[in-house]
Amino acid sequence: MEGKIIKGIGGFYYVKTKEEVIECKARGKFRHKDMKPMVGDNVIINVSNGKGVIEDILERSSELIRPTVANVTQAFVVFAIKNPDINFDLLNRFLILCEHNNIKSIVCLNKEDLATNEEKEEVKKKINDIGYDVLFINAKKAIGIELLKERLESEVTVLCGPSGAGKSTLINTLIDRSHMETGAVSDKIGRGKHTTRHSELIEIENGYLVDSPGFSNIDISFIDKDELRYCFPEFEEYNHNCKFRGCIHNKEPQCAVKAAVEEGKINEYRYSFYIRILEELLDGRKNKW
Numbered sequence: 001m002e003g004k005i006i007k008g009i010g011g012f013y014y015v016k017t018k019e020e021v022i023e024c025k026a027r028g029k030f031r032h033k034d035m036k037p038m039v040g041d042n043v044i045i046n047v048s049n050g051k052g053v054i055e056d057i058l059e060r061s062s063e064l065i066r067p068t069v070a071n072v073t074q075a076f077v078v079f080a081i082k083n084p085d086i087n088f089d090l091l092n093r094f095l096i097l098c099e100h101n102n103i104k105s106i107v108c109l110n111k112e113d114l115a116t117n118e119e120k121e122e123v124k125k126k127i128n129d130i131g132y133d134v135l136f137i138n139a140k141k142a143i144g145i146e147l148l149k150e151r152l153e154s155e156v157t158v159l160c161g162p163s164g165a166g167k168s169t170l171i172n173t174l175i176d177r178s179h180m181e182t183g184a185v186s187d188k189i190g191r192g193k194h195t196t197r198h199s200e201l202i203e204i205e206n207g208y209l210v211d212s213p214g215f216s217n218i219d220i221s222f223i224d225k226d227e228l229r230y231c232f233p234e235f236e237e238y239n240h241n242c243k244f245r246g247c248i249h250n251k252e253p254q255c256a257v258k259a260a261v262e263e264g265k266i267n268e269y270r271y272s273f274y275i276r277i278l279e280e281l282l283d284g285r286k287n288k289w
Contacts, residue, residue: 002058005041006201006208013037015045015052016203024052038063039199040070040156040210058119062101065222067119068199069158069210074104076148078161078170081123081136082114087162088126092273095132099231100223103158105132106151110166112136112143130270131233139170148174156201158210171211175202225281229257232274234266250278 003022005017013024026037031276037043037054044056060070060227075098091107099106107127112120124134135151137144151157152174159167200208229235229249235257243254249271260266 001045001047001052003043003045004201005037005043007201008037008039008199013043013054015054022047024054026054030054030057038068038070039143039201040072040208040283042071053102062103064097064103064158064160065102069201071083071156072101072103072158072210073155074151074157075104076108076151076157076159076170078108078165078167079121080111080114080160080165081109083113084162084164085197086123088269089273090162090218092270093220093277094129096220096223096228096231097160097218099233100220100227107132108148108170109134109136110139110170112138113141126267127190129234129267132283137170139148139166139173139221142173145173152204152209153206156208156210167211171202171209174209220277221281221284223238223281225278228274228278229282232270233268235274240267250275256261 001017003017006016006021007014007015011025015022015024021246022045024043028047030036035057037057038060041060042058043054044053044058045052047053062072063070064072075094075097077091077094079091086109095105095107109120109123115123120136124136127134135144135147137148139145148170159170160285162168200211202211223231225248229239235249238256238260241256242249244252247255247257249255249257257266257271261268261271
């Protein structure tokens with residue numbers, strides 16, 4: 001029987017089939033293969049006396065490690081526009097993760113009422129210029145929620161972003177019920193309390209929404225230095241126009257990306273960020289955010 005893992009907690013996996021949700025355990029062979037089932041996986045199960053066993057995991061179209069979820073088609077990258085202020089380095093790291101996994105990203109800026117129109121336009125332009133859509137929302141007041149719901153149709157959507165951005169509140173608002181306990185931003189540390197205890201895939205009309213534990217650090221050290229350039233969509237038209245094949249847009253002469261930066265066609269901040277991440281990868285550093 002085929003199904004989809006919609007929740008995993010305490011070694012149990014809850015698999016939705018056409019008829020019902022079945023509690024399952026995974027075969028020991030997955031431990032030997034170093035392949036653990038993930039929320040979002042399409043799986044083959046055997047069922048006996050109402051209990052299931054996962055026999056096989058079907059090929060994944062995408063895979064995120066943090067948050068841990070498979071077969072995602074798009075991500076709502078949720079940040080508060082204020083309280084706490086946007087950490088653009090952290091935002092860029094989330095965007096890199098999504099690009100690396102071929103997941104379409106939409107930047108959702110919560111608490112939009114805390115910013116002036118001028119501040120919102122400035123932030124929107126900065127993010128639009130690097131190739132991403134920006135949606136302004138207020139999760140508590142349900143502002144912008146209908147537009148988000150339109151974007152959920154026919155997609156498997158993950159919400160990711162730092163704690164305190166309002167992800168749990170947004171989940172509650174999107175599904176019109178109190179699904180997760182929400183937390184307040186800590187005045188002392190400026191980060192939110194982690195209120196989501198496990199990953200879960202929530203079925204909505206014509207799609208799925210994934211809720212996952214909030215976190216404020218992220219590691220992208222596993223990305224190969226030669227793959228990093230493909231995680232920046234604004235580099236795409238220049239990646240293969242450099243003089244030297246395999247150019248990583250760092251110290252090589254006659255680099256099309258560096259020329260585009262000098263001409264103002266690529267944002268200088270983003271290029272500087274790219275170089276910083278590239279140097280981390282070259283040095284083998286693991287910087288946590």
